[in-house]
Amino acid sequence: MPTDIRIKKGLNINLVGAAEPSTSKAVSSNAYALNLLDFHGLKPKLMVKEGGEVQAGEPLFFNKDFPDMYFVSPVSGELVEVERGARRRILSLRILADKEQRVLKHKPLDAEKADADAIRAFLLKSGCWPFIRQRPYDVVADPTFVPKAIFVSAYVTAPLAADINYTLKGKEKEMQAALTALGKLTPGKVHVSVGKGEESPFAALTGIELHKVSGPHPAGLVGTQINRIDPINKGERVWTVSPQDLVIIGEALLTGVFNPERTVALAGSCVKQPQYYTTKIGAEISTFLYASGVKEERCRVINGDVLTGSKTSPEGFLGFYNNTVSVIPEGDDYELFGWAKPVTKKVSTTRSLTFSWLTPKKKYNLDTNTNGEHRAFVVTGQYEEVFPLDIYPMQLLKACMYKDIDEMEQLGLYEVSPEDFSLTEFICISKQPHQQIIREGLDLLQKEIG
Amino acid sequence: MSDSNNTLKKKLHAIKVRMAGKKMAPAFNAFHTFLFTPNDTTHSGAHVRGADDLKRTMNTVILALIPVLLFSFFNTGYQHFAAIDAANGMPRTLDLFGNFLTWENFWLGFVQVIPLVIVSYAVGLGVEFLFAVIKGHEVEEGYLVTGMLVPLIVPVDTPLWMLAVAVVFGVVIGKEVFGGTGMNILNPALTIRAFLFFAYPTWMSGDKVWVHGAVERAGTPDAISGETILGSLAQNADYSYSTFDMFFGFIPGSVGETSAFLILLGGLFLAFSKIASWRIMLSAVIGSLVMGLIFNGVVDMGWVSESSRFYGLMSFDFWKHLIVGGLAFGIVYMATDPVTGSQTHRGKWIYGFLIGFISVMIRVFNPAYPEGVFLAILLMNVFAPTIDHYVVRANVRKRLKRLKNATILPKAGEGKMEELQAETV
Structure with missing residues (x-):
């Protein structure tokens, strides 16, 4: 029902620099990249060699666990770089786009008439x-x-x-x-x-x-x-x-065409003209970032929103799942007696000489400073205020930390993803890395239970 | 000003870089982060963070203790001089501006209380620094509050060496052996208090310790008395203080515990700032009122005679328990310790209620040492994980119940898939 x-x-964390509702077309990117870290835990097997040509919509690699699952190229061009990390793990694939795009077109599928198997095969x-x-x-x-x-x-x-x-x-x-x-x-x-x-x-x-x-x-x-x-x-x-x-x-x-085009919000207090851009998955962020202009020198460019996104750079590429690019100031500076001063320019859920409770509508310009050091869990009852799930957040985090599979199951780890803990992470007085703890817990659970 | 700030900032940063990885780095960082919030930026997860850190949290509790500390200066002096006057047959009547808020009182209290504060901090932080350097972790802020609580919950004439020994015991056995701040089972300040209480009982109870000078004058012609209200009641004797005195704190007692009024203000501030749990405070108040009412009821039913040794405390008006002794102080500043208390909302209600309930029970049934609150809190510290366990089990049971109706579907067909037909356009 x-x-x-x-x-x-x-x-609600209100930040300065929300995208204005107007859309421009981003200049087309020379290079595109798929960041394989977007697909957590994926084991890729390349189908195109470095230097090989692909069409838009043609598979670049498949998932070793499910060989029918293809990951396709957003554009046609040459696979110019396979970036590898430790133990030759593939980190990203970079494609130099052709001027004339060649697009792979499948036979369209009428979802009304098709059966589940046909739809599954088509999507894969x-x-x-x-x-x-x-x-x-x-x-x-x-x-x-x-x-x-x-x-x-x-x-x-x-x-x-x-x-x-x-x-x-x-x-x-x-x-x-x-x-x-x-x-x-x-x-x-x-x-x-x-x-x-x-x-x-x-x-x-x-x-x-x-x-x-x-x-x-x-x-x-x-x-x-x-x-x-x-x-x-x-x-x-x-x-x-x-x-x-x-x-x-x-x-x-x-x-029948895999069209990776999407409208992306470019937002954040570092952006001069925050607005929307039409671009493609994997496009260089600089292709639209500088069209809006960047205010400060020391900024962090984030693929996604400021709570769950991943750090990138102007030379980075739009992530597979992201429809927001946030640019906020880096906060790598000291603050004299920052722990004792009354605070009006930062967001807090407490009222311990922090005054954001007085101005719930005010827009803040937050930077990437942690506002304090990492500590053991001390304060209790704070997470529950911002955590609407019927789960005990701190108990679940602790179960993930001491790797008790039974407890992780019983406390509801199956129900959550790291992003569900982004807000508790934001307000955490002990500055614990909640999303990382949950991700590691999920990895362990998946390995042990499957 | 900002120029000198910048130079200082740069110099300290240079030292920090040089010290990184060295053995004494935690000690330097403790001072550095006291002066400057560090330049750390987020590395994983959320890119922005809230304004609060542990230093701010601890600092808020200290702010809530400052009025209590200031009041204790005046009251220490006032009780001392009042006791002398009383011994000379001239009982004082309180005159707030005439004979309470005087320099004479303040100075005497200051001279007596500040050494307790200094010893508590110096010894406690010394131990913390030592452990941080040995174990290579940062100095954590837990002791900032403990160090302020300790001088406020001991009798004013506690010898400094005794306090130092107790602090070492409390910090090492009460906290560091469990892994430091956030890991301890018992409230460190109360562990220190308990150590003093059982190691040196003559200095922690009786009628000679609650007023400055009573111990050293004992047996001399200048002898003064410093019986607390609870002490008098335990002997079925009368006490000579009005409810007004009790509420505002013009009574003998441990250094900072006397003014229920200022403690109430501190409690409201902590609850409002969301640093301490209002659930624990409220339920502890309810718990103590309920136990007090039960005792009053027993007296009203005539089940105990006036000659009973419990009569004095049992017939004490139930609500007055909150304004004498250390109950209010314990409820506001000690029971609400998030590390040693219950961690779940429902658990906090149970935990707080039992603290209030048991405190008054111990008070009444243990007239030899008529102060139950610290024992009640320590007892409930031990039971807090058990309470939480059962509260969390309820959530787990709900999930297991739901599991019975789980829709686990058969797997989809795994047959080999045909390639899709495709053309280039």
Whole structure:
């Protein structure tokens, strides 16, 4: 039954430099790159040699665990560099784009008429599958499992994140095709959550369970919504897809072409003119970063939002799952008696001479300083204020730290992904690396349980 | 000003770089981070972080203790001079500006209390630095609060060497052997108090320790008395203090425990700033009121006679337990220690309630040492993990119950897939 979901616990972090609702086309990038670290735990097997030519939509590598799962090139061109790390692990693939793009076109698939096997095969081979992620473990979905439900969160609460009601307007046809196809892959429901009172492009779509969500961050995180709608039990699988990726899936189904184009928000206090750009997955960030201009010299460029994104540089490339690029000042400076002074320019959930509780609407210019040193867990009850899941956050983190598999299971590690702990990490007085702890816990659980 | 700041900043940064990895680095960093919040930036996870760190948290508790400390200066002096006057047959009546807030009182209290503070911090932080250097970790902030609590919960005339020994014991056995700040099972300040109490009982209880000078004058013609209200009640004797005195703290007792009013303000500040748990404070107050009511009820039913040795404390108005002795201080500043207390919301209610309940129980049933709060808190420190365990089990049970209805679906077909037909456009 479609329900209204009201989240009370949480914290909205209002930052300076949200993207203005206007879109420009980014200049086309010379080089594109796929960052393989975007696909956590993936074992890739290259299908193109360094120096080889690929077409747009042609597979670059496959997943060794599921050889049918292809990862395709966003553009046509030459695979100029295979960057490798320790033990020759592939870190990224860089493609020099052709001037004249050659695109691989599959036979379109009518999602209404196709059966589950045909849809699964189409998504795997066309390069759309990696957009589908699974829980538990928060990795690319295992295609041999049938999920009990599929979740899409179209409610955005993360700081500075792209407003998908704006970026996905007019893409209803693609999204409908993708949702219809996904609906065939599960006997359960396809749950789509939209912001209550917002004008969402999902509102008129069919074949979905529409939930209206309200409340502060992390109400927009899909993990929060899963926990409210249909929590994951041991042995169950659910899949999650980001709304902007539905467009790519839908277009592939409708036209047969893997079109990696997406509208990206360029935001943050370091950006002179924060706005939206149309670009492609893997494009160089500099192709649109400098069009908007950068204010300060020492900035951090982040693929994604400031709570869950990954650090990159202007020379870096747009990540596979990201529709936001945030640029904020680096905070590598000392502050005299920073621990004792009254604080008005930073965000806090306490009121210990911190005054952000007085101005909930104020926009802050936060930098990357940790505002203190790493310590053991001391304060209790703080995480619970911003953690709406029916899980004991500190107890789960500690279970991950001392690697007690039974306890990790019992306390609900199957239900969470690292991003669910991004807000507790933000407010953590002991500056513990929550997302890393949860990721390591998930890795261990996956290794031991599978 | 900002220029000299910058030079200092650069110099200290240079030293930090040079010291990195060296044995004394934690000691230097402790001073450096006291002066400057470090230049660390985020490496994993969230790129921005909230404003609070452990130093700020601890500092907030210290801020809440400052009024109590200042009051203790005046009260130490006032009780001393009042006791002398009383011994000379001229009992004083309180006049806030006339004979309480005077330089004479302040100075006497200052001279008596500040050495306790200095010894507590010097010895405790010394041990912390030593352990940090030996074990190669940073000096953690836990002792900042402990060091301020310790002088406030001992009798004013506690010999300094005794305090030093107790602090070493408390920090090493109470905290460092468990792994330092955040890892201890017992509240370190109360471990120190308990050590003093059991190692040197004559200095920690009786009628000679609560007022400055009472011990050294004992047996001389100038002898003064310093019986606490609880001490008097335990002997079924009357006490000569009004409720007003008790609430505002013009009574003998441990250095910082007397003013329920200022402790209440401190508690409100800590609850408002979200540093201490209001759940623990409120439930502890409820717990002590309930136990007090039970005792009052027993007296009202006539089940104990006036000659009973428990009569005095049992018939004491139930709510007055909160304004005498160390109960209020214990509830606000010690029971709320997040490391040794319960960590779950529901656990905090149970934990706090039992602290209040057991404190008053020990008070009444142990008239030899009429102070139960520190024993009650230490006892509940031990039980806090058990309480949390059962609270968390309830969450686990809910999850296991849900598991019975799990929809585990058969796997999808794993047959070899055909290649898709494709053309280049």
